[in-house]
Amino acid sequence: MAIDTQDDGGVRIIRINRPDKKNALTQAMYRQMTAALQEADASEEIGAVLLTGTAGVFTAGNDLSDFLGEGEGGDLSAAMDLLRCAASIDLPLVAAVEGPAIGIGTTILLHCDFSFAAPDALFKAPFIDLAVCPEGASSLLLERRIGAQAARAMLMLGEGLSAERAAACGLLSAVSGDPQARALETAKALAAKPRMAMRETKSLLRSPERAEVLAAIDREAAQFERLMKTPAAQAIFAKFLTRS
Ligand code: COA
Secondary structure (H helix, E strand, O other), X not given: OOEEEEEEOOEEEEEEOOHHHOOOEOHHHHHHHHHHHHHHHHOOOOOEEEEEXXXXXXXXXXXXXXXXXXXXXXXXXXXXXXXXXXXXXXXXXXXXXXXEEEOHHHHHHHHOOEEEEOOOOEXXXXXXXXXXXXXXXXXXXHHHHHOHHHHHHHHOOOOOEEHHHHHHOOOOOEEOOOHHHHHHHHHHHHHOOOHHHHHHHHHHHHHHHHHHHHHHHHHHHHHHHHHHOOHHHHHHHHHHHOOO
């Protein structure tokens, strides 16, 4: 199983576990993650979700062979369903990041309530260098969360953001020597709060921008799907996958 789930003290832990491929996400993995989130949302026993990767890597983002049209043939729907689910859910979401958090590894954090990262974490949304465009409502939310200049540096120049800078500009709750422990502690604290009041609080916090966010996810997905099929993008994906 490339996605492991485990429940601990009212927290559903969803772990991306495909370290040999730097936790790159396939369509099947997105579907498992969405199902785990939906099941947690429906459960009276679960009060928060912790999303994490393995030692030293959060995720290298979408499996580029899916973009090449191999595997499930360039179908983005499972990834978009996960992003819509993360953007809609009223259950608190907490993330723990070590190492690279690329593409959706960064954009999904925009839908988390608290994110903790190790000092070695690196956040990158390198869509421009793949000849595609932002996803996950990052064209809307990254600027709101980290400011116009930092968002442009990530989305237009493809620059990475260190954990220290990500915390300083508001993408992260904190940098931690043990982000897993810190995130689990926070998730358990959230899960211990009154359940209905927590869900309503999160819903109210999100409601002013929820419709905009879902519209941005769909708007970006349409352009991403178009751009990923261009010869320029296909050549970049192929080059990465055939490097020696
Ligand atoms: N899709 C498919 N396979 C991937 C992958 C991805 N997004 N990212 C890494 N892998 C695979 C590599 O092909 C390699 O497989 P192999 O051992 O069978 O050759 C393996 O994972 C290890 O990757 P490698 O690049 O050797 O590790 P690294 O530590 O040198 O670099 C990254 C790690 C994450 C910086 C680098 O793998 C990378 O840039 N990945 C692509 C990120 C990306 O563009 N994602 C899409 C965003 S939309």
